[in-house]
Amino acid sequence: MSDTDKFEVVPLRAFKDNYIWTLRNRRYAAVVDPGDAQPVLDYLQRERLELCAILATHHHPDHVGGISELLASRSVPVYGPRGEPIATLTHPVHEGDEVEIVQLGLRFRVLDIPGHTRAHIAYYGANSLFCGDTLFACGCGRLFEGTAQQMAASLAKLAALPDATLVYSGHEYTLANIDFARAVEPDNAELAARAASESEKRRHERPTLPSTIARERQTNPFLRCTQPAVIAAASKHLGAAVSDPVQVFAAIRQWKNNY
Numbered sequence: 507m508s509d510t511d512k513f514e515v516v517p518l519r520a521f522k523d524n525y526i527w528t529l530r531n532r533r534y535a536a537v538v539d540p541g542d543a544q545p546v547l548d549y550l551q552r553e554r555l556e557l558c559a560i561l562a563t564h565h566h567p568d569h570v571g572g573i574s575e576l577l578a579s580r581s582v583p584v585y586g587p588r589g590e591p592i593a594t595l596t597h598p599v600h601e602g603d604e605v606e607i608v609q610l611g612l613r614f615r616v617l618d619i620p621g622h623t624r625a626h627i628a629y630y631g632a633n634s635l636f637c638g639d640t641l642f643a644c645g646c647g648r649l650f651e652g653t654a655q656q657m658a659a660s661l662a663k664l665a666a667l668p669d670a671t672l673v674y675s676g677h678e679y680t681l682a683n684i685d686f687a688r689a690v691e692p693d694n695a696e697l698a699a700r701a702a703s704e705s706e707k708r709r710h711e712r713p714t715l716p717s718t719i720a721r722e723r724q725t726n727p728f729l730r731c732t733q734p735a736v737i738a739a740a741s742k743h744l745g746a747a748v749s750d751p752v753q754v755f756a757a758i759r760q761w762k763n764n765y
């Protein structure tokens with residue numbers, strides 16, 4: 507922690523492979539997707555921080571399950587998707603809303619990114635994107651409540667953010683995602699280089715996140731559905747020629763489900 511009051515982002519591990527992203531300065535912290543309260547409570551105590559806000563991206567228990575316990579001994583605003591059943595929300599938000607965390611000097615814009623769930627949202631600000639289970643490093647979330655069309659549009663919205671945007675996803679799925687991405691694009695040199703560098707991070711048990719939008723655009727097959735190599739791989743896997751980006755997306759999403 508530096509002496510300045512600039513915020514930093516710290517990953518807290520939860521369950522098998524979840525990250526609870528913790529935004530903090532010297533005095534305050536906000537958490538994104540606290541599926542479990544205990545890692546957050548431990549961190550707040552250890553670092554002598556005061557929780558000032560909770561942000562949720564979608565309603566799955568591994569992202570919101572710790573909220574009520576965090577609220578048991580304190581009262582802080584809880585932001586989350588207006589269109590999903592999360593009983594603990596105090597501030598339901600959707601596309602176009604702003605979330606300001608004054609204690610951290612941060613302001614985020616809310617983006618609607620349905621597909622994994624029906625009203626999944628992301629928080630974008632301070633050159634950072636908190637995107638839950640929609641965009642992963644080299645992958646994307648499963649379609650539990652949305653259509654391929656919705657998910658493809660949500661991913662396109664995220665892919666259009668500035669190249670340097672830091673991408674904070676909800677899970678450490680990167681190495682498995684890279685395995686699949688290499689099956690889709692065996693000749694992608696950036697992807698091969700990424701496989702080596704991310705494996706090295708995991709060997710030292712370091713997070714592979716955050717990623718960047720630029721890196722995802724180069725290596726994430728789900729953001730590359732207009733690339734000839736991805737179109738060809740999707741068509742070959744389907745046994746039928748597809749070219750429409752949504753059909754290409756649907757084909758590789760289905761392929762990955764069974765991979």
Ligand SMILES: [Zn+2]
Nearest residue numbers: 564566622639
């Ligand atoms: Zn989820």
